Amino acid sequence: DQQVKQNSPSLSVQEGRISILNCDYTNSMFDYFLWYKKYPAEGPTFLISISSIKDKNEDGRFTVFLNKSAKHLSLHIVPSQPGDSAVYFCAASALGNQFYFGTGTSLTVIP
Amino acid sequence: DAGVIQSPRHEVTEMGQEVTLRCKPISGHDYLFWYRQTMMRGLELLIYFNNNVPIDDSGMPEDRFSAKMPNASFSTLKIQPSEPRDSAVYFCASSNRAATSDTQYFGPGTRLTVL
Numbered sequence: 001d002q003q004v005k006q007n008s009p010s011l012s013v014q015e016g017r018i019s020i021l022n023c024d025y026t027n028s029m030f031d032y033f034l035w036y037k038k039y040p041a042e043g044p045t046f047l048i049s050i051s052s053i054k055d056k057n058e059d060g061r062f063t064v065f066l067n068k069s070a071k072h073l074s075l076h077i078v079p080s081q082p083g084d085s086a087v088y089f090c091a092a093s094a095l096g097n098q099f100y101f102g103t104g105t106s107l108t109v110i111p
Numbered sequence: 112d113a114g115v116i117q118s119p120r121h122e123v124t125e126m127g128q129e130v131t132l133r134c135k136p137i138s139g140h141d142y143l144f145w146y147r148q149t150m151m152r153g154l155e156l157l158i159y160f161n162n163n164v165p166i167d168d169s170g171m172p173e174d175r176f177s178a179k180m181p182n183a184s185f186s187t188l189k190i191q192p193s194e195p196r197d198s199a200v201y202f203c204a205s206s207n208r209a210a211t212s213d214t215q216y217f218g219p220g221t222r223l224t225v226l
Contacts, residue, residue, distance in 0.1 A: 002152070034214065043115070043202055043217030044154070089154060098167060099215070101146075103153035 003027050004092050006102035014110050019077040021105050023090035026071065030092040034099070035064060035075050038087045047088070048075070080109045115218035117203050123224045129191040132221045134203030135184055144204040144215060145178055145188050154202070160186065193225045 005024045013019045021035075031052040036044035050057040050064045050073065057064050063076045077084055087106045091099040116135040124130055136143045144159040158168040163180045171178070175194070180186040190197055200222050204215040 004153075006153075036217075041219065043204070043219050045217065046214035049214070091154075098156050098159065098170075100156075101154035103151070 001026075002103070003030075003100045004090060004102040006088075006090060006105050008105050009103070010106040010108070012108045012110060013080050015082055016079045019075075019080045019084065019107055019109065021075040021077075021088050021090075021107065023073045023075075023102055024071060025073075025092050025100075027092070027094055027100075028071065029094035030100075031095065032093050033064070033066060033073050034091045035062075036089045036091065036101075038089065038104070044089055077107075080107075082109045082111050085109050115203055115205055115216055117201075117218035117221050119221060120219065121222045121224075123226065124193055125226050126194055127192045128225075129189065130193045130197075130223060130225075132188040132201050132203075132223070134186045134188070134218060136186070136203070136205030137207075137216055138184070140205035140207045140216070141183070142206045142208075142215075143180060143186050144206075145186070146202040146204065146217075148200040148202060148220070157188070190223075193223075195225045198223055198225050 003026050034049045035047040037047045038044040048059050048062050048064050050066050055066050066073045085108050087104045089104045091101045093099045118133045145157040146154045148154050157170045158178045160180045178188045200220045202220045204217045206215045
């Protein structure tokens with residue numbers, strides 16, 4: 001059973017616009033969340049994280065929002081650039097245990 | 112640092128054959144993770160080690176899968192016998208703190224095709 005879900009397999013946005021990638025989870029015990037970015041033929045690389053004590057974390061063009069009541073997090077990329085085209089995975093963990101990953105969203109930024 | 116190293120990068124084998132995937136973690140990292148990526152289930156954790164000791168293998172799909180970490184710089188994931196449904200990309204990752212307090216560094220993956 002998928003505890004972390006990314007319901008949009010793909011997303012296309014124009015360069016310069018905002019990209020919003022969504023992630024839902026089912027386990028209310030999750031307290032730490034990560035986003036990873038993956039280019040073809042490479043392993044995922046860490047992008048940004050957020051702890052459940054926060055509702056927002058920002059790093060340059062990337063911002064992650066956490067809505068604990070809705071069990072939802074989102075990744076905003078502003079402005080989107082062609083180099084952002086990749087597969088994005090969200091991941092969650094509870095109380096120091098293993099990470100659970102979503103199925104990924106493939107983002108295409110159109111120049 | 113060279114990062115996490117995995118070999119082979121691609122493996123094509125026939126059903127019933129034994130497959131061994133290899134991983135060299137980043138030096139100094141004491142956690143090592145094996146993941147499997149499929150379209151349907153995304154990234155699934157198969158097993159992870161701390162200081163060469165298996166901590167949680169509940170993600171290993173069945174007895175055909177086994178993993179070892181004989182020392183801090185080497186781990187293997189073995190599938191015997193392999194089946195077509197094992198076809199996936201297998202990632203190894205390592206980290207130097209507890210599983211959830213630090214990021215994991217992934218290798219480039221091994222794409223396995225079982226015919």
